[in-house]
Amino acid sequence: MKIVIIDINKLKFHEHILESRVLQLMKMIKKKGKFIKPIVVEKNAKIILDGHHRVEAMKRMGFKKIPAQLVDYKNIKVELRHKNLPDFIIRGLVELIVKKNKLLPRKTTKHCYQVKNKSFAFSVLQ
Numbered sequence: 001m002k003i004v005i006i007d008i009n010k011l012k013f014h015e016h017i018l019e020s021r022v023l024q025l026m027k028m029i030k031k032k033g034k035f036i037k038p039i040v041v042e043k044n045a046k047i048i049l050d051g052h053h054r055v056e057a058m059k060r061m062g063f064k065k066i067p068a069q070l071v072d073y074k075n076i077k078v079e080l081r082h083k084n085l086p087d088f089i090i091r092g093l094v095e096l097i098v099k100k101n102k103l104l105p106r107k108t109t110k111h112c113y114q115v116k117n118k119s120f121a122f123s124v125l126q
Contacts, residue, residue, distance in 0.1 A: 003038050006068045008059055011039075012098045013049045016106045018058050025057040043070035047098050052106075 029035055039051025048055055049071065058066050073095075082083055 003067055003069050005065045006041065006046070008055060008064055008066045010046050011041060011055055011066075011068075012045065013052055013055070014047055014094045014097050014104055015052055016103045017052050018106060020027045021053045022056045022060065026061060027107060029057060030059065038067040041068040041070055042073045043119055045095060045098065047073075049073075062122070 025035075035054060037051075037054075039054055040049045041047065041051075042049055055066060078110075083126075
């Protein structure tokens with residue numbers, strides 16, 4: 001998996017966010033001047049798999065680009081948190097939701113992947 005700097009406006013949400021969490025992250029990013037964990041994005045469709053709140057916080061703070069770890073959707077495990085369905089059905093659901101410009105309730109999906117770079121830090125104050 002590779003970390004890249006990606007245009008924030010190309011990213012696609014598939015779950016709702018909590019306003020309180022976005023505000024909390026904005027406050028934390030402003031205070032610390034960085035965040036440690038890059039978002040995780042499906043490399044072809046640019047669907048956010050992990051980091052919806054961080055993306056929204058960075059958007060509101062005026063950032064045009066964000067660090068992202070790109071993954072191939074076919075190579076990761078995907079689960080619905082409360083139902084036992086095969087990965088390919090859930091991936092299809094997420095892709096359909098994005099295509100139709102809709103959102104699932106937050107925490108509907110769980111994307112399981114391995115993070116190789118745990119020491120990543122992205123400075124937001126220059």
